Amino acid sequence: MLQFVDVIKTYPNGVQALRGVNLKIADGEFVAIIGLSGAGKSTLLRAINKMIPITSGKVEIDGIDVSTIKGRRLRMLRRSIGMIFQSFNLVKRMSVFNNVLMGRVAFHSAFLTLFGVFPKEDKLLALQSLDTMGILDKAFIRADQLSGGQQQRVALARALTQKPKLILADEPVASLDPITTVQVMDDFARINRDFGITIVANMHHVDLALKYATRIIGIREGTVVFDGLSSEINDQILVDIYGRSLKHDEVLGE
Amino acid sequence: MNKIALPNGKFVVKPFNKMWIVLPILVGLVVLFWQFIRMDPAFQPENIKLDQLKIILVKLFTPKGNRTWEDYFKFMLKLENPLIATLKMCFAGTIIGSLLAIPFAILSSKNIVKYPPIYWGFRTLLNLFRTIPMVVLAIIAVLFIGTGLLAGIIAITLFTFGVMSKMLYEVIETVDMNPYEALESTGANRVTAFRFAVVPQIMPIFISYLLYVFEINIRASAILAYVGAEGLGVAIKDNTLYNYDRVGATIMVLLVLVLIIQTFSGWVRRRLQ
Amino acid sequence: MIEFLRRLFKIKPQPKSVLTPEKVLKRKPKRWIMNLLFTIAMMAAVAYSFNKATYNEIRLRTFDISFQTMIRQLGMINWDFFFGREPWEFVDGIVFMTIQTLAIAFLGTLLGAILALPFGFLASKNIVGKHVAVFGDFLLTVIRVFPEIILAIILVKGFGMNAFAGLLTIGLHSIGMLGKLFSETIDAMDKSPLEALDAVGATTFDKIRYGIIPQVLPDLTSVALYRLDINVRSASVLGIIGAGGLGTTLLLAGDNWGWDTIGAIMIAIIVMVVTVDIVSSYLRNKLI
Incomplete structure (x- = not known):
């Protein structure tokens, strides 16, 4: 279970990204975070695995206070959380297989992994993740040879290889075209359903969020202004979150 | 106006x-x-005349006095040992110097070390170090360990270190840091994240720089003979007063060597892209 | 028929291959073997380079003493040598030699820049067309690859052991890089003014003078200033083969280089190079 208690984040330049956020996310949920850009979505997401340290408050995962741990224990926590990025963040010059294998790097002591030596189970696990994502045949192709949608699947396979309880996705489909967007979102839904992995995703497109997520969290100026089922969302709530009616680029439109 | x-x-x-x-x-x-x-x-x-240069060129690239062209080319074959010495000095110096440069380049990169005093400190040190010419480094090496091949290796190592560290940190600062973030998000420590997210990006550039510096070293190392190191420069220095033809023959060998290495490194660099 | 051939060559019908992670794992390319062999070969070559690497054993054994001497003497700069006072002459002193080094580098770069202009035009597709440009480019590559030291040795032989030989060396060698960068600048510039000049009936010379020079001059100056940086470094060592400048002091200090003289020379080189570096990058920033 993931829990935010009075989380405040102030950046060194004085910007208050989070102003007292309280949240509880249960295991197996598919949560979409929506809001304007700059509302604090990205900070909220990155506070979960402490990619961004918070100023005050508590972020708890299964009873562990993320905000206080560091070093080895922080890395242990991070390896149990998958993360997906808007720009895929693959090592473009490496093969797809090696990129996926990166999900296992934190499970071993540094020495052998530095030379690129991984146990056979790990390699198999990496390939199984690729198989799950349906791109097993691309295993030994360089990552930059793939299309955007395929690259995001490689990133998903990398996250799966970590055997995570939770996957954080920061605008996972924002740089994809509409068709691949739907495919990748289907993948997220499948992972959530088949493996019971909790998914917390920042979404730019509101209609996608409503379609795939079971729960919506609306953020405005660093505070949670809506938290509920996607079926409860109506136009008034969207105006509360966005402070205006939606722009056409914020819906995918189908 | x-x-x-x-x-x-x-x-x-x-x-x-x-x-x-x-x-x-x-x-x-x-x-x-x-x-x-x-x-x-x-x-x-008033003593400078252009035909003087012509005479010198003729003297350099034709056999002297009663020597024949056969002697001229035979002398080239005798240069085997100095040639190997040049290659040894430049090869060992380039490899070791480049490897030494890696940690210093990392410590000078803004995007890896996020603490300004550290990277500015290292940069300033490297910039000052880089101003010392290879010859002076060789003289210092000779002061410590005497004349010979080893002094040459050390001079080229230090010179390579200076050049390489600057080129490397500039490359490191241009890499895509997104994969690094991704690696950190999987729980990898900074060393591992660097190894898997940054190294693959800079490796081809590193190798092409390695070849480039090797080229520079081959061309520049001839001067080291004048302060007590070894290599083809010795053959030039020893014959510089009376045997112009031998100097010329050595120059030809050095030119051919430079040409071969240039061609080879150009070929490798094209393949790396 | 196919069935018959299969039986003839005992080829079993291929089962429709289904990719499984296990199968793919076996297909994994074994890159690491090549990498390992390459690394071992490299390390062996480095080790071989040190094999029979000659050095002075006594000097190495007294390394600690050398080090102590260095620490002790590095601060004791020989000021007589620095300013060229008795027993030295002013023209042998470091101050004079430093300025002479700057003179060699500056005049050499200027000479190189002036000579590089025609070469730059010769290697520029915009001016002379594709075929001539390939030839010009080749010529510049030859100049660039030709080792500076060899050029210096030849010129010192031709013009004597003096700063003029150094100036010529720097000038001629700079043509290679400057010419190449010049031609790139010329190729990258805006071509429409040339068309306009054509339209008013300008000659080739007019086009270069009024259409090209005003456009590329700031860039060319910036390139030349960058080259000045490099040339100051080379000018400070070419003296060792007799081409004037600070390198000469290394010879004058004799074969028994002491820290008092080395220290003085090093300070001069560092201060000079850093100063030129700062001035040249300041001017280059102003040009842009």
């Missing part, structure tokens, strides 16, 4: 041309600096 009047009474003002400042300074510098060339006791302008 800067006003240009038109026949209809209107006028335009011509802006001051900066050339009128730059040009006198330039001419002044030329005149001033020329005095320092002329004051050189060994320089007598």
Whole structure:
């Protein structure tokens, strides 16, 4: 279970990204975070695995206070959380297989992994993740040879290889075209359903969020202004979150 | 003076041309600096004749006196040992110097070390170190361990280190840091994240720089013979007074060597892209 | 028929291959073997380079003493040598030699820049067309690859052991890089003014003078200033083969280089190079 208690984040330049956020996310949920850009979505997401340290408050995962741990224990926590990025963040010059294998790097002591030596189970696990994502045949192709949608699947396979309880996705489909967007979102839904992995995703497109997520969290100026089922969302709530009616680029439109 | 009047009474003002400042300074510098060339006791302008150069070139690239062309080329074959010495010095120096440069380049990169005093400190040190010429490094090495091949290796190592560290940190700063973030998000420590997210990106560039510095070293290392290291330069230095033809033959060998390495490294670099 | 051939060559019908992670794992390319062999070969070559690497054993054994001497003497700069006072002459002193080095580098770069202009035009597709440009480019590559030291040795032989030989070396060698960068600048510039000049009936010379020079001059100056940086470094060592400048002091200090003289020379080189570096990058920033 993931829990935010009075989380405040102030950046060194004085910007208050989070102003007292309280949240509880249960295991197996598919949560979409929506809001304007700059509302604090990205900070909220990155506070979960402490990619961004918070100023005050508590972020708890299964009873562990993320905000206080560091070093080895922080890395242990991070390896149990998958993360997906808007720009895929693959090592473009490496093969797809090696990129996926990166999900296992934190499970071993540094020495052998530095030379690129991984146990056979790990390699198999990496390939199984690729198989799950349906791109097993691309295993030994360089990552930059793939299309955007395929690259995001490689990133998903990398996250799966970590055997995570939770996957954080920061605008996972924002740089994809509409068709691949739907495919990748289907993948997220499948992972959530088949493996019971909790998914917390920042979404730019509101209609996608409503379609795939079971729960919506609306953020405005660093505070949670809506938290509920996607079926409860109506136009008034969207105006509360966005402070205006939606722009056409914020819906995918189908 | 800067006003240009038109026949209809209107006028335009011509802006001051900066050339009128730059040009006198330039001419002044030329005149001033020329005095320092002329004051050189060994320089007598009246003795300089262009045909002198022609004579020298003929002397360099034809056999001397009663020697034959066969002798000329046979001497080239005798250069085997100095040639190997040059290659040894440059190879070991380039490899070791480049490897030494890696940690310093990392410590000088803004995107890896996020603490300004550290990277500025290292940069300043490296910049100062880089100003010391290879020859001076060789002299210092000779002071410590005496003349010989080892002093040459050390000089080239240190020179390579200086050049390489700067080129490397500039490359490291241009890499895509997104994969690094992704690796950190999987729980990898900074060393591992660097190894898997940054190294693959800089590796091809590193190798092409390695070849480039090797080229520079081969070309520059001839001078090291003058301060007590080994290599082809020795054959030039030893024959420089009387055996012009041998100097010429050595020059030819060095040129061929440079050409071969240039071609090879060009081929590898094209394949790396 | 196919069935018959299969039986003839005992080829079993291929089962429709289904990719499984296990199968793919076996297909994994074994890159690491090549990498390992390459690394071992490299390390062996480095080790071989040290094999029979000659050095002075006694000097190495007294390394600690050398080090102590260095620390002790590095601060004791020989000021007589620095300013060229008795027993030295002013023209042998470091101050004079430093300025002479600057003179060699500056005049050499200027000479190189002037000579590089025609070469730059010769290697520029915009001016002379594709075929001539290939030839010009080749010529510049030859100049660039030709080792500076060899050029210096030849010129010192031709013009004597003096700063003028150094100036010529720097000038001629600079043509290679400057010419190449010049031609790139010329190729990258805006071509429309040339068309306009054509339209008013300008000659080739007019086009270069009024259409090209004003456009590329700031860039060319910036390139030349960058080259000045490099040339100051080379000018400070070419003296060791007799081409004037600070390198000469290394010879004058004799074969028994002491820290008092080395220290003085090093300070001069560092201060000079850093100063030129700062001035040249300041001017280059102003040009842009």
